[in-house]
Amino acid sequence: MSSKFDHDVIVIGGGPAGSSFARVAAGAGLDVLVVDKRKEIGVPVRCGEGLGSLEILKQGFVLPRACYSIEIEGAKVYAPNGKSITWRGEDTAGWVLERKVFDKWLCELAIEKGARVHTYTRAVGVVKDEKGRPQGVKVSHGGKEPYEISAPLIVSAEGMESMIARELGFKTVHSLYDVDTCYEYEMKPYNHENLIELYFGNEAAPRGYVWIFPKADKKANVGIGVGGLVQNGTKQGGIKGADPKTLLDAFVKKDEQLKDASTLLDFGGVISVGSPIDEFTRDNCMVIGTAAKQVDPIHGGGIGLAIDTGIMAAGTAIKAHERKDFSKNMLMEYETVWRRQKSPTLANRLKLRKILEKVSDDDLNHIFNTLNKEDLQKVMSSDFAPVAMKVLAGRPQLLAVLRGLMS
Amino acid sequence: MITIKHDGCIFCVGCSSVCPASAIEAVGTRMKTYPEKCIDCGLCVKVCPANVICLYKGVKDEKDLPAGAR
Structure with a gap:
């Protein structure tokens, strides 16, 4: 390479977004450093490890056997009163991954395409030129x-x-x-039906849910997510004692199987x-994946989006490299395409999250009693209005809360 | 400034993800704090899933921490 730079692109972070970006960019002949x-790609694991199969299959990947613990056939969703809806189908099927192996596999694919990867290497600052543009x-x-180290393009795939x-100037x-x-705990033994189990309710998990993601050999990832504002509630309207570990322990203690696991x-x-x-995007830099908060607002999942985004952003980076133009104007292509493809769904999911957090446990029970799995499917594909109508028919007082879903 | 009980820290980097002052960062296998940057807002305390962060408002130097805080 006959340029003043050490590399064509420096990617910060070797997770799913960074590795996917590196694979595609290196595959097109760019000199990519991740x-x-x-110290080790994929470690420590900070993830429930669930991944929907649709998200991966559309990329044409064949997931090596070692990358996942088991295949998931669907989901079982529990209302606060214990009633459940089981939902098997291609939109709920997927895998519970072995993130350690999966992340390393994605990274190896990038290396096989010619990317260089350095672990235990922390980016501590940005190098800028006299105009303030990042150059390394x-x-x-x-x-x-x-x-x-220098490059005309810096890609942040740093995660949370x-x-x-x-x-670089992004508001992250x-x-x-x-x-x-x-x-989250990894627990054993837990007998399961190869279904992801989700438990909703303000008592079990205020503004969140408990998940049980089954794994091979009678193991399971048992975890809880609680709204950031309600936990550790000593002030600002939080709930006292609502920290995730306390709530998870309470859940485990009440569960017939888990209490002895x-x-x-x-x-x-x-x-x-x-x-x-x-x-x-800004001049000479882009942010991809969880670092750009590209996650599903219902469950916080970001692996599928990260892979998609890495590929998409790399496409733009390849063009920028060909034209020797790394201005925001050029890099914006990735952002424009991303927002066109992903924003409508994610915005709907955020709307749904904000409504769900206002619903009481009693209302949630009513909603579960009313809905079947076809309705859930509609909800997942952002077709809210017919489902909201159905719920309102039995409980019109929910109109104030559900109004946002009717339009 | 804040203190982190490193024994109980699960190294999830949640604190640094909400810190508006970039005063906490994962370095090596530990969370590192920068007391000079800390603005005493306490968001990290609220978000920590392991409850291992303590806030000492107004304290800027480790040596000024109350006895037993370190």
Whole structure:
């Protein structure tokens, strides 16, 4: 490469978004460097590990057997009163992943296409030219003296933390209202039906839900997500004692199977359940994946979106490289396409989340009693109005809450 | 400034994701705090799933922390 730069692109973060970007960009002949501050790609796992099959199949991937623990046939959703709806079908089928293996596999695919990956290498700052445009990053390997590497394009795929994205000028700080704080155990033994189980209710999980994602060998990821504003409620309208671990322990204690099960792993995290950041691109840089808050606001899942986005953004980066134009104007193509393709669905999901958090447990029970799985399907595909009508027929007083879904 | 009980920290980086002042960051296998940047807002305390963060309003230096806070 006969340019003044060390690389064509530097990607910060070797998760699903970063690796997918690197695979496609390197595949087109770009010199791509991925830096990841973790010592090992995919570790530590901070994830419920569920992934819908539709999200992956459309990319033409064949998921290697080692990347997932089991195949999921569908979902079983529980109302606060214990009534459940089981829903098997292609839109709820998927996998419970082994994220460690899965992330490494995605990263290896990028390496096979020619990308370079450096682990234990933390980006500590942005290098800018005299006009303030990013021209590289300062990195530190294993905490040692930082050094500069240069590239005309910096891609932040940093996930929740997104410290470099902030330095690049993106507003990636999360508000408490738009995060769920989560706790999860890996437990054994747990007998299951290869269904993802979700438990709703303000008592079990205020503004969130409990999930049981089954895994092979009678194991399961048992976790809880609680609205960031309600947990740790000493002030500002929070609920006292509503921290995710306490609530999860209470749930486990009440469950016939789980109360006698052992834990193999404790972990927690904070997931984004809000809307994407207001810009994904600036001169010489882009933000992709969870760093750009590109997640589903109902469940905080972001793997499928991250892969999609990585591929999409790489397409734009390849064009930018050909034209030697890394201005925001050029990079905007990724953002425009993304917003056209993804925003309508995500905006509807956010609307649904904001309405669900206003519904009482009693109303939730009523809603579950009224709905069948075809209705749930409509809800998932953002066809809210007929379902809202059906609910209102039996409980018209919910109109004030559900009005937002009628238009 | 804040203190983090590292023994109980599950290293989820939730605190740094909500910190408006970029005063907490995952470095190596620990969360690192930058007291000089901290604005004492307490959002990290509220979001922490492991309840291991304590806020000491107005304190800017580790040596000024009350006894037993470290």
